[in-house]
Amino acid sequence: MFMSAQTKAKELKNQLIDSEHLLHGLLADGEIYKLLTELKLQPSLLEEELNKIYRQENNAGIAQLSPRVKRIVDNSLVIARKLGFEFISPEHLLLALYEEGEGVGARILAKSGLKKEELNKKILGKKEDLEEGEKQTAVAKRSLVEQYTVDLTAKAAQGLLDPVVERSEVVERVIHILSRRMKNNPALVGEAGVGKTAIVEGLAERIVAHKVPEPLLNKRILSLDLMNVLAGASHRGEYEERMKDLIEEVKGSNGQIILFIDEIHNIIGAGGSEGSGDAANFIKPALSRGEIQLIGATTLTEYRKYIEKDAALERRFQPIVVPEPTEEQAIKMLKAIKNKYEAFHRVLIPDSAIEAAVKLSKRYIGDRFLPDKAVDLIDEAASAVRLPLISLPEEIQSIETRIKELNQEKAEAEKSGDKVKVRILNSRMADIQISLDEKKEEYNMRKGQTTTAVTVEIIKDIVARWTGIPVSKISGSEMEKLANLEKIMHERLIDQMTAVTSVAQAVRRGRAGLKSTQRPIGSFVFLGPTGVGKTELAKTLAEILFGQEEAMIRFDMTEYMEKHEVAKLLGAPPGYVGYEEGGKLTEAVRRRPYSVVLFDEVEKANADIFNILLQILDDGRLTDNKGHTISFKNTVVICTSNIGTKLIQDEMLKGGKVEIEEPPMLSTYTFSPRGREILTIGNKYFEKDGAVWKNMMLLDYFSGNQVEKVEIQPENNDIDKQIGFPTFGFDTHAISPQGVETITKGEQIFIRTATTAKVWKKQTLIEYFKDHVVINALPDAPEEQLPTGKLKTHAFSLDEKEIVTTGGRFWRRKGGTTNWETGILVEYFGQQKAEKGSLPLTHWDIHTFSPTGKEIIIVNDQIWFKEITETVWHGQLLKDYFGQNFPLEKETTEKQKIEEENDMKKYGNIKNKVMNELRKFFRPELINRFDEVIIFEPLKFIHMIEIVRLQLKGLTKLLEDQDIGFIYTDAAVKEIVRNGFDPIYGARPLRRAIQKLIENPISTLIIEGKVKPGSQISIDFDGTGFIFNIERMEAVSAQNNQNADVKKEFKCEKCANQFTTVIAANSTVVCSKCASKQLQEVKAEGKDMGNNKGDMGENEKKDEKIEMKEVEGAVGKDQTGKADGTERKLTN
Structure with missing residues (x-):
């Protein structure tokens, strides 16, 4: 066949x-x-x-x-x-x-x-x-042995038992004990899941196969179910009678029956009550006389707790310890039984999946034992593969639902007597039923023929569900992650190079197998002043190593100041309240064995806590109040402390107040008519000659030049009084294609007709823009007039256009004319777009054109550029755009090097003093067990800037959730740092400074309705206060405003944004959110569309510049006396 x-x-x-x-x-x-x-x-x-x-x-x-x-x-x-x-x-x-x-x-x-x-x-x-009745008769005829036991040898003969491999030694040991004359009752003792029952099944298979000594041939192994014997024994003496008769039947077999009792500790007390004995009392006499043979199986804990206490019972058994199999043995065991699981689940289980199940369960599931946990993994993975294939498709379910709906309609039609509708519904249901039958036939055919396999990825996914360790942490390239550990940490933690490097190296040593596998992955003591990132580094390490911050188990040691509080970590002793709850530390690590354990401010705890730390750091384990051993070998143990903080503060305050050292920043960037790149950083001037940047001081740059005689100008502290030039730095620097060079500083502008001219013309911006007109500015919009206070950028294009910007607005004129046009930055870009990310629509720091036609915009540390013929802007980081010889990078590196040398001199001695303080508090044997003792250094101004940017990213995310954009300038970031900078208290005051200076005013603007969804907030600092510039982005393209304006409502077909805007004559409308021109006008009956400029209310203004004065941490009232209250000042 x-x-x-x-x-x-x-x-x-x-x-x-x-x-x-x-x-x-x-x-x-x-x-x-x-x-x-x-x-x-x-x-x-x-x-x-x-x-x-x-x-x-x-x-x-x-x-x-x-x-x-x-x-x-x-x-x-x-x-x-x-x-x-x-x-x-x-x-x-x-x-x-x-x-x-x-x-x-x-x-x-x-x-x-x-x-x-x-x-x-x-x-x-x-x-x-x-x-x-026949059933009852058949049951009644069965003997007690048949009723209450399962014949394992019969099941083995029928092929119903799983094959047993890699247990030959233990099976042989069982056979030896069974063949003894006395004490021939083996007791298999081992942890749950190591395969004790399988060993007895393996013996049954050997008996059936006649692979046992002659004394064991033809013997039957019967598994006794004690709970089955107890079931239904409601009358007094009924249970005792059953047990007595059962033992007598076993005796009557003339030694041909070997009883097997799984969980044999249950015989102690089983059925016992007042005036009666438990199961052990019936078994002990027969065992002592050698009338029956018994195989027991139990765990180590239960054997000690129950069997060893009963000396008479314990001496009748010969214990055999069943060890957990090795990984290689477990793999062979699973391969032996995989056919059973393949047949049951109807899937293929490749050897690679078996190996993954054993290795991953061994590594990540620490509270269970092989091979049981690996078998469960394979079983669940096979189920996860098979179930989606045999689940009814949604298409069939929807058809069946439709048929039910039609049946209901048909029932209603029959009640109403609508025979025509009934016939129509019958016909429709018949057609749908045919379709349903075809779909089911296809589904049954596909289901019957589909054979899938369990993959390694599915095994990993099941492990992740069991343990809570993210899948990426198992399937990702851990070697690559560990190799770049410092870089990943610095994405969240600013500075602290020594601390980050020490932690990364210790973790790599542990993962590379160059330290004891019984100790934690790493153990550290973090010392240093408050607010420098000790706890943040612990959180970062938890996220990197174990996938999430929640993998950090934190203990505040101020809760363990009293001696008796320390017992909470391991659990209350027996008899005390809370004994059943377990220890806070041991239970937390048992539930999450892969974690960072943080003991915060450890010096505040009672000294007994150090005894616990000794055991964790030395043996990598703890025993809780219930005797369970908890492994710490997959944890990172960190102790933070403020020991020595007073020494650090005293050293920092020597010589008075700490001065703020700001990092170098790129001030201007432009090109000479011949294409040489020119930039300024603070008071230094750089010019590129070939591939080399040459530099000089601005004072030298103006050497031999002079300012033509003009009327006395307002005093400006940024202008060198001796030579009349801005030698401390520029706001803007622009050179036209014809060679006209302009420099602005504050309200003043310096102009010379050629880059070789020695005489400069010095004016105020008011004089420079005298008699100039903005032709498309609204009469009641002063923010659209030419900027006379300060320019943010100044540039000349190749087609002789002059462009200036401040805030989120630009002004542009054709060379030689006095007519300017204005608009917001989104109009400047029009239909242009960014290759990646978004364009800078709220403010620019630098704007320039190269002689070859490349247009360049710089904002913070980002640069956007495009060729004159392109419509797509390319974005890069400044350091990537300029390459290795970028002067700003060199200036920053040199300044940091000088600061580090000064710090080494300043803090070199103090580190030794801090270590001496630590030795007074920690015992030597404890300090020696930590991998590293790391002293965190106080943060500097440059590091505070990066921290503020990190924290502002969080605020940006909160505002983006409300559909509000958020941009900030470097000047605003620096001013926040100036207000919150305190090297003694670290980064924490910065959080309060951001709340006070930024979040409070923004929240007030949102509550007042000045900031709405779709708006963008740009924050700048002009030297006197923070400027909150709200960009509605509801303006039109900059065109001549010759005719009357019309207010209309539009809906964007691209992003579905709906907005109202004023339409200037001959203008093009763009979306306020995505700058798309694909708009559809929304017409509402009876709604006044506002046919004149006077209809436009305050809240519909396109560009609202709000300067706010802070009063008691909130936004104060109008300081300028204007009726609309839109010009307010925020000062420090």
Whole structure:
């Protein structure tokens, strides 16, 4: 029969012998042919159905049995054993094939009209169900041994037990003890899940296979279920009678029965009550006289707790310790039983999945034991693979739902007597039913033929669900992550190079296997003043190593100042309140074995805490109040302390107040007419000659130059009084294509006709813009007039246009004319877009053009550039754009080097003093057990700037959630740092400075309705106060405003943004959110669209510049006396 099936598979060049091939082989059997004919079925028609579904393949090898056929064979064996047959006959295979239900062969049998009841009668020769009375009679005739035990040897003979491998030594030891004359009762003792029961099953298989010594041949191993014996024993003495009779039956077997009691500790006290004995009292006499043999299995803890306490019982057993298998042994065990799981789940389980299950469970699931945890992993993974395949598709579910709805409509139509509607619904339901039947047939065919495999990724996903460790932390490249540990840490932690490097190196040593595997991954003491990043580094380490900040277990040591409080970490002793709750430390690590354990401000705890730390750091484990051993080998232990802080503060305050050293910043960037790059950084001038940057002081740059005689100008502290030039730095620096050079500083502008001229013309911006007109400015919008206070950028394009900006607005004129046009920055870009990210729409720091036509915009540390013919802007970091020789990088590095040299001199001695203070507090044996003692240095001004930017990112995210943009300038960041900078208290005052200077005014603007969704807030500092510039971005392209303005409402077809704006004559409307021109006008009946400029209310202004005065941390009232209150000052 199987030969016929294999021949058919080979003929079709199929890779697997499946249920259709098996049915073909059965139909070729004479007995089956006769059986089907008696059931009034035509085998020839079944063969025709098979011919329709056969599929040709290109397999050249020998066809193998599919998991489905293996399962059918296993089920046929069960059927044969139930009938008392020694071998499988074709009839048993036919019944197993029919009951399988999903394969092609099973569906063809079901489709042919074969009935299970009739098939049972023919094959089994009796009715499937016994009458209730017959059942009771059959049960009554069974002996107590048959009722309350399971014959493991019989199950082994039927092939129902899983194969047992890699346990030969333990099985041999059991056989030796069973063969002894006295004390021949082995007790298997081991942790839950190591395979104690499987060892007894392995012995049963050996007995069946006659691979045991002669004394054990033909013996039966019966597994006793004590709970089954207890069940229903409600009357006094009934349980005792059952146990006595059961023992007598076992005695009467003349030693042919070996009882196996799993969880044997349950016999102590089982059934025991006042005036009666427990199960142990019935067993002990028979054991002592050698009348019965017994195999027990229990855990180490339960054996000590129950068995060893009863000396009379304990001396009758010979304990055998069952160790946890190694990874190699567990892999072989799983390979031996994988066929059973493949047949049950109908999936393939490759060796790679088995190896992954063993190794990952060994590494990440520490509170369970092999092979049980690996078997459970494979079982659940196979289930996860199979279930989606056999779940009913949504398409079929929706059709079935539709049929139910039509049935309800039909019922309502029948109630109302609408026969026409009933006929229509019947017809519609019939069509849908045909479609449903086709879909189900396709689904059943696909479900029966689909064979999937368990993958390593699925195993990892199951481990992640069990342990809470993110999948990426298991599947990601840990080597790459560890190699870049310092870089990843510095994304969140500013400065502290020594601390970050020390932590990274210690972690790498641990993961590289260059330290004891029984100790924590790393152990550190963090010392230093408050607010320098000690706790932040612990959080960063938790996120990097274990995927999330929640992987940090934090203990505030101020809660453990009293001696008795320390017991909370391990748990209360027996008899005390809270004993059952366990220890706070041990339970937290047991639940999350992969974590960072932080003992914050450890010097505030009672000295007894150090005894606990000694054990953790030395052995990597703790024992809680219940005797459970908790492993710390997968944790990082960190202790933070403020020891020595007073020494650091005293050293910092020597010489008076700490001066603020600001980092160098790029001030201007432009090009000479011949294409040489020119930039200024503070009071230094740089000019690129080939690939080399040459520099000089601004004082030298103006050497030999003079300012032409002009009237006395207002005094400006930034202008050198001796020579009249801004030698301390520029606001803007621009050179036109014709060589006209301009420099601005504050309200003053310096102009010379050529870059070689020696005479400069000095003016105020008011004089420079005298008689100039902004042709498209609204009369009631002073912010649209030319800027006379200070320019942010100044540039000349190749087509002789002069462009200036301040805040979020630009002004532009054709060279030689006095007519300017203005607009907001989004109008400047028009339909242009950024290659990545977004364009700078709220402010620019630098704007310039190269002689080749490249336009450049710089904001903070980002640069955008495009060629004159392009419409796409490219963005980069400044340091990447300029390369290795970027002067700003060199200036910053040199300044940091000087500061570090000064710090080494200043803090070199203080570190030794801090260590001496630590030694007074920590015992030497404790300090020696830490991997590193790290002293954090106070933060400098340059580091505070980076910290403020990090914190402002969080504020940006909160505002973006409300659809509000947020941009800030370097000047604003520096002013926040100036207000919050305190090297003694670290970074924490910065948080308060941001709340006071930024968050409070913004929250007031939002509450007052001045900032709405779709707006963007840009924050600048002009030297006297913070400027909050609110960009509505509802303006139009800058065109001549010759006709009357019209206010209209539009909806963007690209982003669905709906807004109202004033339309100037001959203008183009752009979306206020995405700058798209694809707009649709929204017309509302009876709504006044505002046909004149006077209809535009305050809240519809395009560009609202608000300067606010802070009063008691809130926004104060109008300081300028204007009726609309939009010009207010915020001063420090």
